[in-house]
Amino acid sequence: MNKANSTETKKNLHTISLLVVNKPGVLVRIALVFARRGFNIDSLVVSPTVNPKFSRMTITATGDKATLDQIIKQTSKLIDVQHAGEHKHETAIELELALFKVKCKPTSKAAIYKLIKRFSAQVLDFTESSLIIQQTGTTEEIDEFENLIKKYEIIEMIRTGKIVMAPGKEPT
């Protein structure tokens, strides 16, 4: 992927937060709205809220702005969705958690630990030949870490997907 394309994709990557009534099927209804309009869901986090009646869904998806507006309106229209809205990078706290299982040879160990320190990541498990590293940060920070660590060979990777929260008095 060239640089221009990559910025284009980033521009089209949206974070949508939905407050939904905790009823079976609500996820399917929401997924249908995305799929019908050709939006691929890149990540999805469903979590409980303070009120057990509701769940929070945080979805990142790629697509054009006009279609996104329709998706937000169409999901808001669902009976079991109380609120849906896009969150901008600048106005919300965004975090993601990732686990990397990385090959670790005696020759590369020092360099890997240096990286871990620089990114304030943590080692959760280690064997003779590999490490499991946990990192929490913005999507960009995790992307950057992944980029640097991958030259030591990532065996497995898992990311939770983004969660967001609006700061101050503003509700998410």
Add this chain to the structure above:
Amino acid sequence: MTTKRSPDKPLTGAEVLIKCLENYGVEYIFGLSGGAAIPIFDALVGSKIKLILVRHEQGATHMADGYARATGKPGVVLVTSGPGATNTVTGIMTAHMDSVPMIVLTGQTITGMLGKDAFQEADILGISMPVVKHSYLVKNTNDIPRVIKEAFYISNSGRPGPVLVDLPKDITSAPCTAVLDPEMDLPGYIVPSKGNKNDILKMAKMFKGAKKPLLLIGHGAVISRAGKAIMELAEKLNCPVTNTLLGKGAFPETHRLSLGMLGMHGTAYANKALILCDLILSIGSRWDDRINGNPAEFCIGAKKLHIDIDPAEMGKIIQPDASVVGNARLVVEELVKHVEPIDTKEWLQELNYLRKQFPLKYSCENGVTAQQVIDALYQVTKGKAIVTTDVGQHQMWAAQFYLTDQCDYWITSGGAGTMGFGFPAAIGAQFGKPKDLVVAIVGDGGFQMTLYELSTAAIHKLPLKVLIIDNKYLGMVRQWQELFFDNRLSGVDLEGNPDFVKLAEAYGVKGFHIHKVDHVKEVLEEAMKYNAGPCVIHAEVIKEDNVFPMVPAGKSAYHMIIEPPKTKLEKPTGST
């Protein structure tokens, strides 16, 4: 034989369900029984709700749809699980596309067998999800009263639509101890009503300086019964009005300000008004592709205003210059107060000139035409019938030549374009409006998709009339193949049509036959007088005739074809 239930036994879920339906004023249930729904059918024994036993579940849905459109009350369907449920999908989709309130109750296998491929198990909740406004799978008998209350509220508030309730057999069989009128639990459902006052004032200001305003009336105007308010607005502004296919009747098409229907097969003058206007206000229409094949060329330079109860319609196709989210009637009632009369004398003169230059017309030179039959029906019934239609050429001719002057008198499948809709919808409409004259104008293709409901109409001696426009073709597709595909006819020849009069007689239904130009009126007059039960009027019309004007799919009104073209046309870019 029916036996009375012991009075001290608690009511079952099914019995509570029927009680709830009675309390919500349900007069009729359109349904077909089956194993998983037996407890519900059992609870109907002795109820004041009349069960209309249909011959196929699709028929039940269209009947409920016709009933709902004729009365404004939700139509209720009751079917069994599996194929019974899946047979309702076309009818649910039809109601969903046209925002029609409908409750579909489906029997389901017992909860313990859900997901285990039990006999006649279908995941109808999953299957129907994209075409319902909302749906439920009831897993607790005591939830029944709340679910039914919510279903009625959701289906007929805001933008109406179908609600499906899936009812496992063990749930309807178990005792129910819940109160009949519980609180609803719908924290995520908001119904817009009056509209934001500032938005209305902003919209009213838009009319200042407009010289060529145009009102575009859609189904939302019919659903909200906005007719009177629109009349006031149109007359105050002295503004011409055009209507979509589903907007027929919200503003009288015989009114001096009416341009009739616009769009793909709308009047030439309505479509030309789209090109010429400098302001257009859509009241409850969604600027869909039948009136707006190419949004980039839609009303270029005109201010676009939009009133709709569904916020998702704002900017979906057209980005409005001013919009109000709310009930069309309530919003227009408020808007009228804030607009000033406009001097539209020249604008109306221009349109009247176009009206004279490009009238809707037909000829009887080569034999009986659909237009002649429909025009004659309009005259014979004095425009007072509730008309239902199928989809295709006959539908467009009916829309053009059977003018509609009041809400609820035009029932057609607009968004979905469902063949086979017209006849069962007429049955539903006749149940809902027993004293009205109901005529189903159907094609020979569409009628054969749901004609089995002749039994249903005959048993109940409904005095409805079925006018079959028989050109022995799937005519609209044939028209496209002639105009855009070098007349390479494929899959359109309905060779083997039955003798519809004999067919009717086999069901004990009276049949009439039209095949001569000079007998059309006479036969129709005779048929309209026949009220002992349903009748079928088989009108054999010339086989190859085309609907004009025509705006090819994907094109704007600039590309309207008024007369049969002499040169070959490009293949349309629009979908259908």
